[in-house]
Amino acid sequence: MSEYQLNKLLFMLAGQHKMVDSLSEEDELGSYELSQDEKDALKKGDTIRLYELGANPYLIRRVFRPRFKV
């Protein structure tokens, strides 16, 4: 699936200054064309997997800020 859709979701959440450990279906995941792999990584808050899947690292850090120790 397109990493563009993944980044689009993260961009939307970052714009809301959302900072979370993980996401759920309530976070509008269904509004974006995401692969199961992408959905799983989002729901786990797996920042490394998201990076591997092409999520922009600046958006990863913004949205999943609690996942980072510093």
Add this chain to the structure above:
Amino acid sequence: MGDIVAGMLTSHAPLITAKPVVSDPQQRSRFLAGFDVLRQRLEHARPDVLVVFANDHLQNFFLNNIPAYCIGMAESYEAPSKGGATFLKIPPRRVPGAKAWAQSLLEAGWEAGFDFAYSQELEFWDDVSVPLHFLMPRATIPIVPILTNCVAPPLPPPRRSYRVGAFVREFIQTKCPKGQRVALLGSGGISHSVGTPETGKINPHFDQRILEWVRQGKGDALAALSHEEIEKEGGNGGQELRNWIPVLSALPGHKGEVLSYEPVPEWITGVAIVWLTMS
């Protein structure tokens, strides 16, 4: 004919203002002392306009339309915006712009072959707000932001930033009113990794190599770095050196006086403050 009256390079990072006290007190004191000296010199230079080379962090632009270079052409800017202030922990405020100046620069750029984008509304986070928080506490000098894409690859090559800086110098020297005083600030770097599996990694060796070139006024050496070299040695945040390069190329013959450099793990960044002086 305008004059470039100040050349400055600084790092930015949200944690500098968001969590200052998590850093080592001595490191913090030395680093902030550098900002203090830089602020005094900027005030002494009495600029009419401050050109700020910085980068968006995907708060203004998204992948549906990313400008390689964008000139801010607004009456004023949110620096920081209300949203940015929530995590920068500094008050939101508006900083004046220099709209007519920016439009002249934009049009001169198009004539010279630089297809700058422009924006009449930009909100800033640490990119612009953190250095200005320390350098311009009263928001007195109108700014012209020139944003380079440093965060959403593919990025414009560093050597292109070198040519942008030379163009800005020529614009100031040939198109600006006689006696107009212009200051230049490059905001970003040095080594840091943001949101990648290497988040938190700092490379003081890379930082010192960059600072040595800066001391020697070798902007061309920075411009010769490839995207891959920067990414490997300086992390994805090191790509922000694109904001330092145009200041160096706009001031040939100048050498960098490194007022402070500290690799601060708690701010996940090798942070530096540099004043450029005619050698």
